[in-house]
Amino acid sequence: MSSVGENVDDRISRLPEDTLSHILSLMPTKCAVQTSVLSKRWRFSWMLVTNLDFDYTVTHSDNGLDSFPKFVDRVLGNCKTSRLQLFRLRFCDKVVSKSRVSSWIDKAVRLDVCELDMQVIPFELPLSLLTCKTLTKLRLDFSGSEHDGWECASSVNLPCLKTLDVVVYTNPLVNVFKLIRGCPVLESLSLEVKFSDNGGDYVFDIPTLKQLKLILVKCGYAVNSVVLNVPNLEHLSVGGMLGSLFVVNDLPPSVEVLVSFDCVVSCECTMLDLWSQFMRGISGVKSLTIQEVLSSSPLPVFQNLTLLDLKSCWYSGEVVKCCPALEHLCIEKSGKYCWGESCWFEPKLVPACMLTNLTTVNLTTRTWQTSDMEFLAYILANAEVLKTVTVTWESGSVEEERRLCTKLTELPTASRSCEIHFQGASGPRAVKVATGH
Template sequence: MGNRKQKRTRFVEDRISGMPDDVLVSILSLITMKEAGRTSVLSRRWQKLWTFVPNLNFDGQERLYYLGDHRGERGFRRLHRIARTNYVKWVNRVLELHRTPAIDQFRVFFDLTEDYRRDIDNWINFAMEKRVQRLELSFDYCSLINPYPFPSLYQTRGIPSPNSLRALILKFLNVSGEVLEYFICNCPFLDRLWVEGSETLVNLKVAGPLLRLKHLEISHCLKLENLEISAKNLVSFVYFGPRITMPFKYVPNLVEMSLEGNYFEYSIYNFCEFSSYLPRLETLVLDLSKVEKKMKLLEFHTLSNLKQLELIATEKSGNASLLWLTSLLKAAPVLCRLTLKLHMYGSPGRRKVQKSPKCLHHCLKQVEMVGFVGRTIDVEYVKYLVKNAVELEKVIIDPRCPLMVGSPLVYEEIEGMQAARECAKMLGRELSLVDKLIVL
C-alpha cells in the first residue's frame, strides 16, 4: 500500500515538473512573492523560476497587522524600525535577482516614509525600466508623519519612459499635480489613476488629446483646491475630500460616481447644473452626513438613467426621520437597487412611526439597509420602501455598523446585533415579506 502512495506522489510531481517554464511561471504569478520565493528549494528546476515572475507584489499587510497588535508596547519603535529595514532589504534582494525584461505589476504595500526615499526611488526606476503596466505604491496612513515624496517633475523626466503604464496608484505619499499631469500626458495607455492621502496635491487638471483614462479616484487629499476633468472615456469617478472647485468640462460616458466628504455640500446646491453633466450616470454613491437637514427643502433634477443608489447618512437624534429622502428617490425613476448605510448615535428617542407618504417606485427591486438597529427611524423607512416599491423582490437587513463591516471589532456588539435581527424578523412578518426578507 505504501509503495502505491509513493508511486502516485512521484507521478504527480513528474507531471508538474514536465510543464513548460512559461506555464510554471504563470502559476507562480498567482501567489505572493514570499510564497513564490519559497519554491526555489523544491528542486534545481524550481530554483530560479520565481525570478521570472512578471507580477511583483510585495504585500506586507500581514506584517503590518502584527505591528499593529504591538502598538503602544515598550520597544515598539525599535520593532517597527527593524520591520521596515527587513522589508526594504527583501524588496531590494528580489529586484537584484529578477530576470524578466518586462513586468505587469509592481506593488509595494508597507509603512514606509521619507527615510527610505533612496530605495523607493530606485524601485520606481526599476519598474519603469521593466516597462511596468501597473505601478502601486501603498504606504500606511501612519507614514504621513514623514511621508515619502514622489520624485518631482524634474526628477520624473529623468526616469525611463512611462509610456507602458496602464494603472498608477499612489497612497499616503506626497505627489504634486504637475507630476500627475506629466503621467497623464505621457502615458497613452493609462486607464486608472488613484491618489490617496497626498498633502502636496493642490491643483490637478485631468485632460489631454490622447487621454484614455477610464477610472479616477481622488481621496483624503486635504490641501486640494481645484480639480478639472475633461475625459471623454472616463466611466467611474470617486472623490472623498474637502470642498473644491471641480468643473466637469467633458465626461459624456461617466456611469459610476461616488461623492463623499465636504464637497457634496457644494454639489447638492448646484445639483441641477451638476447633474446635467452626467447624462449616462447609472451608479451613484452619496455621503449625506453633512447636508441631510438642508436637503429636506431641495428639489432634484431627474437622473433618468440612475439604476443603483447608495446613501450614507448619520443621525444623532433618536427622534429624526429618513422620510426626507423621498425627494431624492423621486429624481431616479428607473432606480432598481437602493442601499442605505446608516450611522446612528445618541439615545433611541421616543416617537410614533410616521405615516408613509405615497411615492411609488415602479422599478425598485432590491433594498438594503446596513446599520439597522430596530429604532423608530429605520423601521419607519423600511416600511415606507416596502409600501411604495411595487416590484420589490428582496429586502436585506444588516445590523452591523457600516464602519465596522469587515473588521473583527464588529463582533463586540454581538448582543445588540442579535436584538436587531429579531426586530427585523418581526418587521418582516408584520409587512408579510415572506421569502423576500434576508437578515444578515
C-alpha cells in the first residue's frame, strides 16, 4: 500500500497538462520554474504557463545582478505556450539594458500577449508593443525616474486595448496622449503624474471611455486646463493636488464621481476658484463621493444628485440644501478629520430633499461628539420619508454604546417607517424609535 504522501503526489501528477499549466500560471514565475525539480513528470510543465510574472524585488537571488536578466532570458527562451495571457516585469534599478527589455517585450508580443504590466526604468517603447493587435490591457509605471527617458518614437495602433494604466514622473503630454490617441476602443484609463509641471492642457477627448482616474500628486503654480470630452463616462476619479482648471463638457448625469483632492494650488495672478469651478463642472452627476472639502465657497446646486458620500471631511446642513433630489447620505468621520463640538450648523429652512426624497442616512465615526447627536436629531425630526438610519461607532465601550442607544430611542421622528440600526465594537444593537411626532 502506498503512503498518503505518494497518493497525493499521484493525484496531482495525473492532472491534465492544461490544468497543471493553469495552476502554475497563478504562481510567481520563479516558483513555477522551481517545480521542475519535483519529478520527471513536472520537468517541463512550467514551460506551458500562460502568465509570466518577473519581479526583481522578489525573484532575484544572491548570485549577483546578472541573475535576474539571465533568468528571464531562460524562461522566455523555453516558453512553449501558444498564447500569453499576462507578462509582468518589475524592477526599478538599472540592472537590465534597455535593448534587453525591448527584446523581452518583442518575445511577449510574438506570443500574442493580452496583458502587459511594466514597472521599469524609462526606455523607448518598441514598435512591436505599439502595434500589438492582441493587447487588451497595458500598465506602464515609469515613476522610478525623475527624467522623461521614455518615449513613443513611432505611431501607435493598439486596436484591441481597452485598459490603459500609466504612472509617470512628469510631462505626460507627448507620450501618454500619443498612446491614448492610438487606442480606438479604450474604455478604462488611469493616469498618475508624480509632478505636474503644467506645461500645457490635458485634453481627454475619448468617446469610448467609461472609466477615468486622474491623479496629479504634485503640481506647479501655473494653471493649465484639464478638458474632459467623455460623453460615455461611467466612473470618474480625480485626486492629488488641484492645480488645473477643469473644463467638463457633456458629462453624463449617470456618472459616479470620486473626488480626493488634497489641496488647491493656484498662482497669484489668477482669480479662479479652482475648487468651485470643478464642482460646477460635475454638478449634473447622480453619485458623488468627496474625500475632503477644500473650500468654504458656496456649492452649486446638484439637481440630479441622489447619492452623496462624505469621507473625512466637514459636514453641515448647507450641503444637503444643494441636493434637492438626494436619497442616500453617507458620512464617514475619520480620526484625522474629527468634527468640533460646534461643527453641525442647522439650516434655516428644511432642505427640500428631506421632505420628499431622503430615505437612508449612514453615519460612521470613531470619536462620538455632541455634534453627531445634533445632526441625527435634526435628520430624524425633519426627514419625512426616511426609512433607515445606520450609526456605526468604532471605538465606544459597551456601556457607552448602551447609553447612546438609549438616547437614540428618545429622539422624535418625522417618518412613520424609520428604523435605526446601530453597529458598535461589541456588535450590532437593535434600536426602537418612537414613530412620528
